[in-house]
Amino acid sequence: MPLVNLLKTAVQNRATIKNKFYALVTYQNVIGTKFNNSKRLYSTRSTVIQLLNNIGSKREVQQYLKYFTSVSQQQFAVIKVGGAIITQQLPQLASCLAFLYHLGLYPIVLHGTGPQINEILENEGIEPDYIDGIRITDPKTMGVVRKCFLEQNLKLVTALEKMGVKARPITGGVFNAHYLDKDKYKLVGQIDSINKNPIEASIQAGALPILTSLAETDSGQLLNVNADIAAGMVAKEFKPLKIVYLNEKGGIINGNTNEKISTINLDEEYDNLLKESWVKYGTKLKIKEIRDLLMHLPRSSSVAIINVDDLQKELFTDTGAGTLIRRGYKLTCYNDLSKVNIKLLKNKLIDKVDDIDEYIKTLIPGTFQLYADEPMEVLAIVKKSIDNDNNGISKLDKLIVSKSGWLNNVTDNIFKLLEKDFPNLYWIISETDENMSYFFGKSQGSYTKPGEVLFWYGINDLNNVTNLINKFVDNKNNNQSNNNSGVFNSKNQIRKFHSSKINFGSKKVALIGARGYTGQNLISLLNNHKDLDIGYVSSRELCGKDLIGYKKQSIKYSNLSFDDLKRIEKDGEIDMWIMALPNKVCKPFVEAIEEVNGKGKIIDLGADFRFDKSGKWIYGLPELKGRENIIIANKISNPGCYATCAQLSIAPMKEFINLNSRPNIFGVSGYSGAGTKPSNKNDPKFLKDNMIPYSLTDHIHEREVGFHIGNPVSFMPHVGSWFQGIAMTVNIPLKENHGLTNEKVNEIYNEFYKGEKLIKILGNDIPLVHDISGKHGCSIGGFKISEEGDRLVVVGCIDNLLKGAxxxxxxxxxLALGYDEFEGIPEF
Known part of the structure; x- marks a missing residue:
């Protein structure tokens, strides 16, 4: 299959495949069709480029190949679509399904129509009636149900056909059912059997099957069936690799941390999960139903609960876009080999040790712990410290993970056990290991030598780190010698031990376009940073003048050309390039640096790359977007000031937002936010006793906030008469029956930002500009729910020049250069 072969090549050079995409047209058979038609050619080009944009690593390409080549077309996925998604996110849904279709994959799509039914009934003055969560469906309601199903089915099919997708509406003839309880629920059915013929005929004809959950009795009476249950029955019949439930939250949310759960391996986690205080009502029922479903399917099958925007990411990458639920295998810990399958163990070690029998002899009871699932898809062997050389630090001696183990995140469960059983641990991996970013995320510190990387966690004593590194580099003398770098002798090199990486030695940064207020504040921060030094400061207007305020050394402004940038990057003089340029100016500077393929990383303070979908740029909001991606990033887009404050203020409430409305944001910034170019917006005389509204619709930060929180917002910016600091009042529309109080909101925000050094939650107290000006964090408070309970008001304050930039x-x-995240940043 040519597409598969090309994707294998993409493992080595993703960019080359994209740039040479036109080579694809020379193949006669790509994803099951010839390029006979210019429209289909364009569509296929778009699809492959879209796929490559979503695949970011060798492991993800392997996952795609695994799924694409191992199943028949009808066994790829069953996708259950909620009725609200057809109403609110139809273009996104159709686009995702078209993407799969053009790859030659035919998911079975089954949709509901609950919200549409309720709307029609309410318009007709009929109160929807439920018993035990089941809709009472009398003949009049059934007429509405049938009408809604036909309308929504046609709407989805039409949207797909407009995208060049052949789709077949299947509104009946699939589900045979009997009355669930005719007296109690009226025309509600319980499925007895499924007629596969209409679905298989649709797929054989090259059309996506689009099903409703209407069922029929033997006599032909229509019965209403819950769409989730119908989707589960289809899954039991077809046994797909994936069962996908599309919902608004985009996954199961941990009620304690407010974070989305990435993976649930039921055999390992089910019992403990049901004991969690937040697992109740609908969440508990959903988990139980999914477990029952998966018990009827092969272990290779899984359930994904995701937002429609993340559908293709969940199917083709391991980004953790939603919640993946699988049976998995229960992990077992062994401290002797008597209960271990030795034959299987030897088979797993065959490529990992030179002499398997000799290695196994070293596994003496009490000196090791072995962790594995039943098929040993993941195998970890820890050798306990039994001497003083390692200062009581044990070693993860072997970690063997199959492709399936990586793809299904079983490795995460292994590390949870390791962290529980071993408070400190170290391990060594090859420098070329494709899962390097994963190990960075699991470690506290690292040290690299040619060919290998040492990782560790839980080691909080610098002498222990020194000894460990000395041993790693084969230096048996733990005292400092002439062969050592001497970095451990300098007090200035001592690092704080936090979750960020530990990296020794100073690094140089270059500021391009640093004359503005943000550049001046950044220079001040770098002046107090122990290990970041300024190498170049470039400004056309200030070229030749001294850099004021930087005390480490004397530096003059230069006016670096593109050729200068290439030379500096090629010579490896700079570790981080900081682009402090106006919007839409940065791109050629970035391209010049990229051209020489040097080591320098780039951070852009402007808006040019905040909407990047290629995966090349990481959005740098650590409190919300995660530190691990920033640690390994080569290019970082720094968020906008208003956008930072708005996202931090809204994020904890995301699951409670009423999607039929949008948050409204009223923001007022000090006039430093208007820049240094003279105008009324930064003229203190004009602003005295005044406030200036501007860009009241379509402000770029309005789009930025909506893009990154996944929900559109309305934003109205203003300039006030003070110099720096933002006051922001956010009105958040709430879903019905949210169960929130002011106290509960305060509790949610405190838990959401627990441990965040630059976030302060003030509860009912309202943050004020004069308290945040000159400070390095963000204050959030003033929580107030309206008497009607339909909206929450939140107030956020941030210094636009500091935490905002x-x-x-x-x-x-x-984070990106390996230092403690808060190095050089005063306490907030």
Whole structure:
């Protein structure tokens, strides 16, 4: 299959495949069709480029190949679509299904129509009636149900056909059922059997089957069936690799942390999960139903609960876009080999040790712990420390993970056990290991030598780190010698031990376009940073003048050309390039640096790359977007000031937002936010006793907030008469029956930002500009729910020049360059 072969090549060079995409047209058979038609050619080009944009690593390509080549067309996925998604996110849904279709994959799609039914009934003055969560369906309601199903089915099919997708509406003839309880629920059915013929005929004809959950009795009476149950019955019949439930939350949310759960391996986690205090009502029922469903399917099958925007990411990458639920295998810990399948163990070690029998002899009871699932898809062997050389630090001696183990995140469960059983641990991997970013995320620190990387966690004593590194580099003398770098002798090199990486030695940064207020604040922060030094400062207007305020050394502004950038990057002089340029100016500077393929990383303070979908740029908001991606990033887009404050203010409430409305944001910034170019918006005389509204629709930060929280917002910016600091009042529309109180909201925000050093939650107290000006964090408070319970007001305050720009930039630089995240940042 040519597409598969090309994707294998993409494992080595993803960019080359994209740039040479036109080579695809020379193949006669790509994803099951010839390029006979210019429209289909364009569609296929778009599809493959879209796929490559979503695949970011060798492991993800392997996952795609695994799925694409191992199943028949009708066994790829069953996708259950909620009725609200057809109403609110039809273009996104149709696009995702078209993407699969053009790859030659035919998911079975089954949709509901609950919200549409309720709307029609309410318009007709009929109160929807439920018993035990089941809709009472009398003949009049059934007429509405049937009408809605036909309308929504046609709407989805039509949207697909407009995208060049052949789709077949299947509104009946699939589900045979009997009355669930005719007296109690009226025309509600319980499915007895499924007629596969209409579905298989649709797929054989090259059309996506689009099903409703209407069922029929033997006599032909229509019965209403819950769409989730119908989707589960289809899955039991076809046994697909994936069963996908599309919902608004985009996954199962951990009620304690407010974070989305990435993976649930039921055999390992089910019993403990049901004991969690937040697992109740609908969540508990959903988990139980999914477990029952998966018990009827092969272990290779899984259930994904995701947002429609993340559908293709969930199917083709391991980004953790939603919640993946699989049976998995229960992990077992062994401290002797008597209960271990030795034959299977030897088979797993065959390529990992030179002499298997000799290695197994070293596994003496009490000196090791072995963790594995039943098929040993994941195998970890820890050798306990039994001498003083390692200062009581045990070693993860072997970690063997199959492709399936990586793809299904079983490795995460292994590390949970390791962290529980071993408070400190170290391990060594090859420098070329394709899962390097994963190990960075699981470690506290690292040290690299040619060919290998040492990782560790839980080691909080610098002497222990020194000894460990000395041993790693084969230096048996733990005292400092002439062969050592001497970095451990300098007090200035001592690192704080936090979750970020530990990296020794100073690094140089270059500021391009640093004359503005943000550049000045960043220079001040770098002046107090122990290990980041300025190498170049470039400004056309200030070229030749001294850099004021930087005390480490004397530096003059230069006016670097593109050729200068290439030379500096090629010579490896700069570790981090900071682009402090106006919007839409940055791109050629980035391209010049990229051209020489040097080591320098890039952070852009402007808006040019905040909407990147290629995966090349990481959005640098550590508190919300995660630190692990920033740690391994080569290019970082620094968020906008208003956008930072708005996202931090809204994020904890995301699951409670009423999607039929949108948050409204009223923001007022000090006039430093208007830049240094003279105008009424930064003229203190004009602003005295005044406030200036501007860009009241379509402000770029309005789009930025909506893009990154996944929900559109309305934003109205203003300029006030003070110099720096933002006051922001956010009105958040709430779903019905949210169960929130002011106290509960305060509890949610405190839990959401627990441990975040630059976020302060003030509860009912309202943050004020004069308290945040000159400070390096964000204050959030003033929580107030309306009497009607339909909206929540939140107030956020941030210094637009600091956490809104330069402080956040330094957070991102510290993470990306291997320092403690808060190095050089004053306490907030």
């Amino acid at each position: 330069s402080t956040q930039c330094l957070q991102n630089m510290n």
